[in-house]
Amino acid sequence: MAEVLNDERIDEALGHLPQWQREGDAIRREAKLASFPQAIQVVNRVAEIAENENHHPDIDIRWRTLTFRLSTHSEGGITERDISLASEIDGVIDSV
Numbered sequence: 001m002a003e004v005l006n007d008e009r010i011d012e013a014l015g016h017l018p019q020w021q022r023e024g025d026a027i028r029r030e031a032k033l034a035s036f037p038q039a040i041q042v043v044n045r046v047a048e049i050a051e052n053e054n055h056h057p058d059i060d061i062r063w064r065t066l067t068f069r070l071s072t073h074s075e076g077g078i079t080e081r082d083i084s085l086a087s088e089i090d091g092v093i094d095s096v
């Protein structure tokens with residue numbers, strides 16, 4: 001069980017995640033990869049992390065542009081689990 005973060009903590013966390021923006025009860029990042037296969041590679045790696053953590057992003061795939069939205073649905077807001085997964089998604093995108 002993870003607690004919903006307050007606005008101050010969310011702002012502070014997003015200060016370390018410049019690619020991510022707040023969107024209501026979620027945080028959002030878009031990434032344009034060099035090709036569709038690379039985008040799918042990112043999705044597959046993120047899927048593996050999400051399964052291991054039992055914490056799953058909403059992912060929109062449009063050719064080589066991915067949009068990730070993170071929110072902790074069970075808590076109805078943004079928690080440290082989302083902040084942590086955002087950082088891991090950045091790592092995957094940077095590695096492809």
Ligand SMILES: C[C@H](O)[C@H](O)[C@H]1CNC2=NC(N)=NC(=O)C2=N1
Nearest residue numbers: 054055056057071072073074075
């Ligand atoms: C039962 C299981 O723990 C839940 O359904 C998990 C799975 N993945 C999840 N992912 C996200 N983002 N939020 C959740 O609340 C959530 N709940």
